[in-house]
Each structure stands twice: as structure tokens, then as C-alpha cells.
Amino acid sequence: MAENRASAYTEGVPCWMDAQLPDLEAGKRFYGELFGWSFDEETYGRSVLARLEGEPVAALAPKTDGRMPTVWTVYFAAPDVRALAARIGAGGGQVVTPPARVDDLGTAALAADPEGAVFGLWQPGSHPGFGRRHEPGTFAWVQLYARDTEAANAFYGGLFHGALFGPGAEPDFGRAAVSEVFPAEMPPHFLVHFRVADLGAALDTVGRLGGRVQVPPFGTSYGNVAVVVDNQGASFAVLQR
Structure with a gap:
């Protein structure tokens, strides 16, 4: 279990994810049944931690503004978030939400790459x-769907000092052209992407819980994938390896 219970993540490795949802309780019911998650009674900020067998795996947060997207967001490890935020602008990206502390848990920022x-x-x-x-019910992968994949390589390779897409990169983050799937x-x-033990069973459960399949199953170098939408409109993928 040592690999899964990682106490630290190197710069540029996906280390956390959260979902912004209109109805937090509905989200807890959906993801609790789909992935077997439990949820903390206590919140940090307005977010609630999701756990699998007692360990934190994600967070759900209620949307504070109806104009905000209903979406899953991936967070990359940033040992010095303010220095990293400064490099985003230099690389042609944009800091959407400046670094801010989240209680004593850490410091978060939101950004957009040059393609948005x-x-x-x-x-x-x-x-x-x-x-x-x-492992089933937890983060397995995140895929960037870009228009210009070479520009994405240059931006993220420069941002994270070559930590991604290159030799020795931790196999958690890939990129593809938007048109390959969408x-x-x-x-x-x-x-x-969330790992599941049985892709067909997961899709059946998504449908039963009020979600839908956005992209039917297809094969990739990292497993069989389907893209789905939850019962509130947030897209994510399920992955069977």
C-alpha cells in the first residue's frame, strides 16, 4: 500500500482532484454508490472529503455561482505554488485564481493553459x-485533450521543468488531440479518469444513477476507457486496465 499512500508528490504529478457541483448531497449519493466512497462529516471551506477505506481520494464542493461550470478539476503538485504560478504567465497561460491557503491543508491555485x-x-x-x-474507485489517469499537442508538450514541459510527457515521467498524465475522441x-x-474493476458494470451503474455515457468504450495505450457524465453534468472517464 506504500505506493498508494504516497506522502509527497513531485512537481507536476497529479496529486488531487475535486468536483464543483450544484447539489452536494446528490453528488455524495452518486459517487458514494458508484465508487464506494464515504464522506467526512466535517468540511474544509465548503468542500467535503471523499474517502475510500478511510483514505482521502477526492473532494466535492457546492458551486457558489451558477455561472461556474459543473466540472472535475485535477491539481498538479507544486512545491512552490507562487513560483509555479509566475511561470504560467511566462509560458502563455493565465492564472485564473491566485494562490490561496485552504485552512492548514495547503495552498491552491487555478490556471489555464494557452488553449484555455x-x-x-x-x-x-x-x-x-x-x-x-x-486502484478501483480512485484516480487512475488524467488526459489533456488539446488542439495543438506539440504546443501542449512545450507548455507543460516548461512549466513543470520537463516532468511530463518525457522519459521517466510518472504515468499519470497524457495528452491527445481533441478530435481523437470528441x-x-x-x-x-x-x-x-477513475479506475474501475468492470467497465460495463460501471457504465450500467452510471445510467441507473441518472448519468449517461458521453463517449462509448474505446481502447487506449493505458486501458479501456469510456467518458460519462454524472447526474449533474460533470464529465469524467472510467478506466479498466
Whole structure:
């Protein structure tokens, strides 16, 4: 369990994720049944921690503004979040939400790359990130769907000092052209993948809980994937390896 209970993540490694939802209680019911999560009674800020077998795996938060998207956001580890935020602008991206402390848990920021794909940065305090990953019901992968994949390589390779897409990169983050999976007009975006033991059973459960399949199962180099939408409109992928 040592790999899953990672106490620290190197710069540029996906280390956390959260969902902004209109109805937090509905989200707890949906993801609790789909992935077997339990939820803390106590909140930090307005967010609630989701746990699998006692370890933190994600957070759900109620949307404070109806104009905000209903979406899953991935956070990349940032040992020095303010220095990293400064490099985003230099690389042609934009800081959407400046670094801010989240109680004693850490410091978070939101950013967008040059094509507009939104992602988070996380500098840990008492909360290093995922307590479990790479197993059913937890984070398995995040895919960037970009229009210009070479430009994405250059931006993220420069931002995280070559930590991604290159030799030795931790196999948690990939990139592909939007048109490989989605209609060409789909905006560039990150897609969080959850590992499941049985892809067909997971899709049946998503449908029963009021979600829907957005992209039917297809094969990738990292497993069989389907893209789904939850019962409130947040897209994510389920992955069977």
C-alpha cells in the first residue's frame, strides 16, 4: 500500500482532484454508490472529503455561482505554488485564481493553459494529496485533450521543468488531440479518469444513477476507457486496465 499512500508528490504529478457541483448531497449519493466512497462529516471551506477505506481520494464542493461550470478539476503538485504560478504567465497561460491557503491543508491555485484548458496547482500543508490511487474507485489517469499537442508538450514541459510527457515521467498524465475522441468543436480540457474493476458494470451503474455515457468504450495505450457524465453534468472517464 506504500505506493498508494504516497506522502509527497513531485512537481507536476497529479496529486488531487475535486468536483464543483450544484447539489452536494446528490453528488455524495452518486459517487458514494458508484465508487464506494464515504464522506467526512466535517468540511474544509465548503468542500467535503471523499474517502475510500478511510483514505482521502477526492473532494466535492457546492458551486457558489451558477455561472461556474459543473466540472472535475485535477491539481498538479507544486512545491512552490507562487513560483509555479509566475511561470504560467511566462509560458502563455493565465492564472485564473491566485494562490490561496485552504485552512492548514495547503495552498491552491487555478490556471489555464494557452488553449484555455483549466487545471489546479496544490502546494501541500497537512494534506499531501491522494491517500489512495491507481486502484478501483480512485484516480487512475488524467488526459489533456488539446488542439495543438506539440504546443501542449512545450507548455507543460516548461512549466513543470520537463516532468511530463518525457522519459521517466510518472504515468499519470497524457495528452491527445481533441478530435481523437470528441467533436472538433469541443474546447481543450482535462479529463479525469477513475479506475474501475468492470467497465460495463460501471457504465450500467452510471445510467441507473441518472448519468449517461458521453463517449462509448474505446481502447487506449493505458486501458479501456469510456467518458460519462454524472447526474449533474460533470464529465469524467472510467478506466479498466
